[in-house]
Amino acid sequence: MSQPMTPQEIVERCLELSKSDGMIVLVDENSSANLRWANNALTTNGVMHARQVTVIATVGAGTGAASGVVARSAVTPDDLEPFVRSAEQAAQDNGAAEDAQPLLDGEAATDWYDEPGRTSATAFQSIAPALGEAFIRGRNEQRVLYGYVEHDVRTTYVGTSTGWRYRHEQPTGNIGITGKTADLASSAWVGQAVRDVADLDINVLDAELTRRLAWSQRAVELPAGHYDTVLPPSAVSDLMVYAYWNMSARDAHDGRTVYSKPGAGTRVGEKIADRPVTLWSDPAVPGLTSTPFALARASSAAQSVFDNGLQLQRTEWISEGTLSALIQTRHSADLTGLPVTPAIENLGLDVGDAGGDIDDLVSGVERGLLLTCLWYIREVDPQTLLLTGLTRDGVYLVENGEVTGAVNNFRFNESPISLLSRFSHASETVHTVGREFGDYFPRTAMPALRVPDFNMSSVSQAS
Amino acid sequence: MPHDLDAAFLSLPMRLLADTALNHARSLGVEHADFRLERIRSQDLTLRDGNLDGSRDGEDVGFCVRVLHEGTWGFAAAVDLTTEEAVRVVDRAVELAKVARDLNPNRVEIAAEPVHSDVTWVSAYEIDPFTVPDAEKIGLLAERSRRVLSQDGVDHVTAQLGQVLENKFYADTAGTVTTQQRVRVQLFFDALAVDAESGRFETMRTLAAPAGRGWEYITGADGVFDWDEALDELGPLLAEKLAAPGVTPGRYDLVIHPSNLWLTIHESIGHATELDRALGYEANYAGTSFATLDQLGTLRYGSPAMQVTGDRTAPYGLSTIGYDDEGVQTQQWDIVRDGVLVGYQLDRAMAQANAEVLGTSRSNGCAFADSPGHVPVQRMANVSLQPADAGPSTEDLISRVEDGIYVVGDKSWSIDMQRYNFQFTGQRFYRIKNGQLAGQLRDVAYQATTTEFWGSLDAVGGPQTYVLGGAFNCGKAQPGQIAPVSHGCPSVLMRDINILNTGQEGGQ
Numbered sequence: 001m002s003q004p005m006t007p008q009e010i011v012e013r014c015l016e017l018s019k020s021d022g023m024i025v026l027v028d029e030n031s032s033a034n035l036r037w038a039n040n041a042l043t044t045n046g047v048m049h050a051r052q053v054t055v056i057a058t059v060g061a062g063t064g065a066a067s068g069v070v071a072r073s074a075v076t077p078d079d080l081e082p083f084v085r086s087a088e089q090a091a092q093d094n095g096a097a098e099d100a101q102p103l104l105d106g107e108a109a110t111d112w113y114d115e116p117g118r119t120s121a122t123a124f125q126s127i128a129p130a131l132g133e134a135f136i137r138g139r140n141e142q143r144v145l146y147g148y149v150e151h152d153v154r155t156t157y158v159g160t161s162t163g164w165r166y167r168h169e170q171p172t173g174n175i176g177i178t179g180k181t182a183d184l185a186s187s188a189w190v191g192q193a194v195r196d197v198a199d200l201d202i203n204v205l206d207a208e209l210t211r212r213l214a215w216s217q218r219a220v221e222l223p224a225g226h227y228d229t230v231l232p233p234s235a236v237s238d239l240m241v242y243a244y245w246n247m248s249a250r251d252a253h254d255g256r257t258v259y260s261k262p263g264a265g266t267r268v269g270e271k272i273a274d275r276p277v278t279l280w281s282d283p284a285v286p287g288l289t290s291t292p293f294a295l296a297r298a299s300s301a302a303q304s305v306f307d308n309g310l311q312l313q314r315t316e317w318i319s320e321g322t323l324s325a326l327i328q329t330r331h332s333a334d335l336t337g338l339p340v341t342p343a344i345e346n347l348g349l350d351v352g353d354a355g356g357d358i359d360d361l362v363s364g365v366e367r368g369l370l371l372t373c374l375w376y377i378r379e380v381d382p383q384t385l386l387l388t389g390l391t392r393d394g395v396y397l398v399e400n401g402e403v404t405g406a407v408n409n410f411r412f413n414e415s416p417i418s419l420l421s422r423f424s425h426a427s428e429t430v431h432t433v434g435r436e437f438g439d440y441f442p443r444t445a446m447p448a449l450r451v452p453d454f455n456m457s458s459v460s461q462a463s
Numbered sequence: 464m465p466h467d468l469d470a471a472f473l474s475l476p477m478r479l480l481a482d483t484a485l486n487h488a489r490s491l492g493v494e495h496a497d498f499r500l501e502r503i504r505s506q507d508l509t510l511r512d513g514n515l516d517g518s519r520d521g522e523d524v525g526f527c528v529r530v531l532h533e534g535t536w537g538f539a540a541a542v543d544l545t546t547e548e549a550v551r552v553v554d555r556a557v558e559l560a561k562v563a564r565d566l567n568p569n570r571v572e573i574a575a576e577p578v579h580s581d582v583t584w585v586s587a588y589e590i591d592p593f594t595v596p597d598a599e600k601i602g603l604l605a606e607r608s609r610r611v612l613s614q615d616g617v618d619h620v621t622a623q624l625g626q627v628l629e630n631k632f633y634a635d636t637a638g639t640v641t642t643q644q645r646v647r648v649q650l651f652f653d654a655l656a657v658d659a660e661s662g663r664f665e666t667m668r669t670l671a672a673p674a675g676r677g678w679e680y681i682t683g684a685d686g687v688f689d690w691d692e693a694l695d696e697l698g699p700l701l702a703e704k705l706a707a708p709g710v711t712p713g714r715y716d717l718v719i720h721p722s723n724l725w726l727t728i729h730e731s732i733g734h735a736t737e738l739d740r741a742l743g744y745e746a747n748y749a750g751t752s753f754a755t756l757d758q759l760g761t762l763r764y765g766s767p768a769m770q771v772t773g774d775r776t777a778p779y780g781l782s783t784i785g786y787d788d789e790g791v792q793t794q795q796w797d798i799v800r801d802g803v804l805v806g807y808q809l810d811r812a813m814a815q816a817n818a819e820v821l822g823t824s825r826s827n828g829c830a831f832a833d834s835p836g837h838v839p840v841q842r843m844a845n846v847s848l849q850p851a852d853a854g855p856s857t858e859d860l861i862s863r864v865e866d867g868i869y870v871v872g873d874k875s876w877s878i879d880m881q882r883y884n885f886q887f888t889g890q891r892f893y894r895i896k897n898g899q900l901a902g903q904l905r906d907v908a909y910q911a912t913t914t915e916f917w918g919s920l921d922a923v924g925g926p927q928t929y930v931l932g933g934a935f936n937c938g939k940a941q942p943g944q945i946a947p948v949s950h951g952c953p954s955v956l957m958r959d960i961n962i963l964n965t966g967q968e969g970g971q
Contacts, residue, residue, distance in 0.1 A: 004543040035563065036941055038744045042566035046538040046942070047555045048836050050525065069517075074524040074542045086520065093597035094515050121559045132565050146746035148941040178747040189747075254619050255657035255664055262662020298519040300509065375750075376877045380888060380908060383664060386969035388886050388908075390879045392750075411877070411884050411910070413968035439943055457968060458910055458961075462750070462881035 003076075007051075008113060010075060011159035014055055017084040020091060021065065022058035022103045023161045024308050026297060027051065029116035032152040033123050040135040040145050047121055051075075054297045056305045057087035058103065065100035066091045067305050069298055097306070099299050099331035104309035106164025116155035117169045123151040123197050130202035137206065143213060144184070145206075147177035151197045156295060164309050168291045172442055173197040174433065178393055179209035185463050186216035186406055189372050189393035191234060193433035193442040195287075212372070212394055218405030220397045222459075228368030229454035230361050230398070233432035233446040235374045236349065239416040240279065240446060241437045242377060242387060244347050247317060248302040249326035253336050258385040258417055259326055266326060268338055273321040273420035276352030281344035282314035287431055288443040290345035302343055304329035315341045320352065321420070346443035351426035358448040361425050363401040365450065370396040370403060373435035374412070385415045390460050392435065409463070410456035425450040466585050468644050472502050472630040475524070476544055477642075481634040484528050484549040489636060491557050495531040495573060497635040499788060500524075500544075501835040504593055504628040508600060511621055513608035515601055525835035528552050532560035534570030538838040573811040574824045576791050578638045584785025586645035587778050588677030589685065592626040595678050600624065603682065604650075607694055611654050614698025616705070619655040624648075624681070625673070625935055627947075631788075639790035647781055647947055649673030649935055650681050654697045656705050665905070667701035668890055669693045670722040670872050672932040673947065675779045700891060700903075707903040710892065712964045716867035716921075717909060717957045718860045723889045725932025725950040726873040728848055731913040732764075732771055733950065735882035736798050737829075738807040738817070739841040748941050750880025753913065754804055756820055762804040765917025768851070771799035773808055773844035775828050780845035781933045781947035786828070788839035793828040798846060802917070810841045833944040840940045845933075847951035854925030857954040862898040863922070868907065868962065869893040869900060873932075875908070886910040888965065906966040919960060924953035 005013070007027040014025045030050040036043050054071040068090025072083055127149065138145045151173045158166040176191040190205045190212075231239075252259040252266040261267050283292040294310040296303040307329050316324050325341040333340040362370055372394035380386040388411060395407045427448040434444060477500040488496035503523040509516045527540035530553065537560025539552045592600075604622045611620040627647045634640045650671060657664040671680075671688040679685040719727070739745060740752040754762055764771075775793035777783055786792055789811045798806045807821070810830035818824035831842035861869055872890025879885070892907040893900045911919075933949035 003545065004548075032942070033559070034942055035566070036747075037566065038742070038746055041569050042535065042563045043744050044536055044538065044838050044840070045559050045563050046540065046838050047559055048527075048540040049542060050540070050836050051542045052521075052523075069519045071519060071521040072524070073522065074544055090518065090520060090597060094518055094601065098511075098514050098516065121555070121562045124562060128562055128566065135566065135568075144743075146743060148747055150942060176747055180746070184743075184751075187746075254655065255662070256619070256655050256666070260657075260662065260664070263659050298507075299517040301511070301516065375880055378875050378877045380875045380886075380965050381906070381969055384966075384969045386965060388875065388877045390877070390884065392880055409879065409884075411879070411886060413886075413963075413965070415969055418970060439941075455968065455970075457886075457963070458884060460879040460884035461753075461912065462879040462883050 005077060007116060007157040010053055011157055013080050014084050015159055015161055017081050018161060020057040020059055020088045021061060024056040024103065024305065025159045026054040026295065027157040029155045030152065031118045032150060033119050033121055034148065034150040035124055036148045038146045040138045055084055055087040057091045059091040060096065062102050063100050064096050066094050067097050068094055069305060071297065099304040099306055099329055101306040101330045103160055103162045103306065104164065105162045106160065106166065106309050108165035109167050111167050112165045114167060117153035117171060119151045119153050126198050127200055127202050134202055134206045142182035144180045144182065145177060149175040149197060158295065158308065160309065166293060170291065171195045174438065174442055175200055177205055177209060179213055181213055181216065186213060187393045187463060188212035189435065191433050191435060191438060193438060215396050215403050216406035220405040220407050222407050224410065224456050224458045226453040226455055228365055228452045230358065230365060230370045231449045231451060232358055232371060233430055233448055234435050235371050236446040236449055237432050237444040238374050238377055238434035238436050239419065240349055241347060241434055241441045241444065243385060243416040244317065246385060247327045249328045249336050249338065250301040250332040252326055253332065257382055259323060266336055267323050268326060270323055271321055272323045272417060273318060275420060275423060276320045277318055277420050278316055278320060278350045279318040280314060280316045280348050281346055283312045283344055285346065288346040288445060290443055294342040302327045304331055307342060310340065310342050312342060312344050315344060348429060348445035349447060350429050351447055354426040354428055354447050357427050361427055361448050361450045362398055364425060365398040365401060368398050369407060370398050375436055377436055380413065385417050386413060387415065388413050409460035411458045411460055413455050413457040419451055422453065423449040423451045468583060468585065468642055469630060475500060477632040479546065480526055480544060480549045483546045484553050485634060485636050487550050487553045488528065488530050493530040493532045493557065495636055497529050497633065497789065498526065499835055500526040500632045502630045503834060506626045508604065508624045509621065510604050510608050512612060512619055513605045523834055527835050528556050529838060530556045530560055531571060532557050533564055535560045535564045535567045536571060537563065540836045571812050572815050574815040574826055576811065576826065579641060579786060579790060579792065580638060581640045584643045586675050586783065588646040590678035591628060591646060592648055592678040593628050607652060610694050611652055611697050616656045616702040617654045617698045618657045621653045624650045633786065633788065633790055635790050641786040641790060643785055645675060645784060646677050647673060647675050648677065648680055652694065652697065654701050656701045658705060665701060665705045667697055667704060668872065669697065673781060673935050675781050675783055703903045704891065704905055707905045709906045709966055710904040710962060710964050712962055712967065714959050715962050716864045717960050718857065718864060718867065718869045718895065719955050719957060720857065720871045721930035721932055721952045721954060722872045723870045724952045724955060726876050727887055728846060728950045728952055730876060730878040731882055731885055731916065733843045733846040735913065736807050737841055737843065738809050738813045741807065742813065749939055753881045753883055756817060759804060759820060763802060764799045764804050764914060765802045766920040767802045768920050768923050769799050769802045769917055770849040771846060772796065772849060773798050773806065773827065773846050775844045777845045779931060780949040782843060782845045782949060787830045788832050789826065789830040791826045791828040796827055808841060808844055813841065831946060833946050837942065837944050840944065842939065842946050843937060843948045845949040848923065850926045850929045850953035851923045854923055854953065857924060857928050860922060860924060860954055860956045861895055861900065863956060864895045865897060867895040868904065869895055883912045906964050908963045908965050910961050910963055916957065919958045920955060921958045922956040924955065928954040
């Protein structure tokens, strides 16, 4: 058995073996650890090391080139030559790529030779005792806890035949805790995304769950209808992430999304929200930093392997209510005649006249609802980006600015694009994590929004 | 003719690593340890308007060890196939079990199972898709795409092909050793029509279900799916849909084709009868279940016409395999009999802990991980609604409806976290008037609660209407895992179901 190679050795050896006109090699080293619990007891756990090596071979030059993409997890020195040849063969078989562009030049990063970041079971040394105490408190106080905490460090190494050598380390911590009353009739949820799980304070999270569960001592049944509703930042995050994932310029140009212009083209430049909202991504924003270069392991409508290495910068997708950019590859930018604005791994929403926090929004509600989070969000109609989904783990009745009880859950049918014109109040933007999509897209900053006529389409009996 | 296990997989040092890991685990005093080494080959091809848009050929190889140490699980996984790493992985798993021990007041025990010494299993397929040249695959998809694109009113077409070859080697400290291989494929074409004047657009997708079959299913050589018919009708169906009137909301009788109903079964029965959900293990993520364990044998799930089985042995099923990831031989069993809940999906620990209520301490083989990097969790069998012997045809079911809707093909889906309230759309909805189809409708969604819906089951079709549907990508657990699963069902007749107009729901 051969000994493992370092990521840098894999990159360099693949490039040495290349007989193609161009080559890009990405090595993703992933180290992660997790704990999962239910019924006040641990259920599963894990520490994992994973690796993915992606070789992209290009044949031909410029916009007439072809690409072949192959990926492997376990590679030894003996594996590399057939691996590289298979990428080259795939490029030959695939024919000229529509998204072909010249490969980008670049320099070697100063941290190129650093080892991959690692995590382990020790990441939980500080919070495991606190979790254990929370379980005991739960058992003593008739509260049942369910949850998951994960620490993940992904280190990506990229080398290209044009000289670029780049290393990016992305740590991500994520926790979600669901609390239920002993009869399981009421529940509450808290979640947080951090770079280091040592920054999590289990006692603070548990106290918030306890506070919310206390709100459910009075149960109120309400029918379906349109309600004055306060959406917390987590719920806003899930809705806006969905809107962002649909921002492929290529798809809009085809005429198949809410961002398509009737007749032809995209709605870029068009006012799509009546409120002064700005939806942005910025790889450098503190607390939400993400890779500052485009990294594509396969081509699709929203990304191109030929664009690996494109520098990313703050991009406003919606500026003061106007659709100002869509997710572009160099290829789709040529098609649409718009600037190249690749996808970025974070998302924020700012509202021009926002103020205060979620409690301030609640205090202004005469009679309405406060949500905890949304779940099972799926697209019903791409034309309007109508989404359906459900409220989950705590819907509260607000009367005269105070939470006065817990309400049944609802199914909603709403479009995030429509909401951006209809909300009446917004809080300051804060870092948050979506309940449903936070696992895939954890770096978001959102305000709470108050929507005077949120469409609760039917009642859900789930508790 | 069954295929041999892939020689390239067999050449991996699985037995050496397993022996090293399991011996080391024994030396550390574990009660149980299991070792898995897997190789998952995958290939995805996407064509837009007949041109290759994205292609990716992947091979995921790795191994993992799960230990039960002082009644607490520990799990670790790695990708470097060396004996040194095998030892380190065991150390990490035991270390994590020790960190976790104080968080686990309930000592885990696993149900005893027969030992299977060095057994093999290979799924039923004719042509391994990875033996077909990429150029041939791309050529077939491009030719079919151009055929769709040439039809009146079709502005764009997308083709997506997915292929997987999965090999698993499993060994445990009790002596079970299994080596398995299975293949699955999926292909669909999605046509788009845009009305330039109004900007309105609609899509129409082919209905071939993903299946545990080989390349012969993609070409149509096995005769299972008629690709020629499906491709030729795509444009006309799409044009009709674009011109169709919006539905008037209200309550209607529905005849639902298996191409739509499989997904409703998946969400409202498949997930609801996972015992880990019923026990709360998914409460922080995918949710729990209204079908709680205390209702086993008494819960009226639906009408007496409802017979549902769990099956990990069904030929060509996506969840079909010989042995699960705890070394348990797979089985078929009843989940709903005459409309009453009678069974769950189990793994070894849950079967042992709930033996008294379940009436058995045996697992039914539903522990599964989606990769060597993930711990096995309780995963879905092929959960299927059985047809009625000598039951009616789809046309017969339609003829029984005075004023209703015929639903074909799946699209949007959503269900709440206890599997009560759901909403589904579809590819095509036809108005039924006086027992006859009367043209397509658009903007249709059906919304119900699970027991209300299945209670309205008036008739199930005969075996001639039965189709095995399914998906490659059922999501569950934290960290997230995806798994393939099939659901077979006949056409059905449901009475008095709530229909929404999605345009009106969106305020249009």
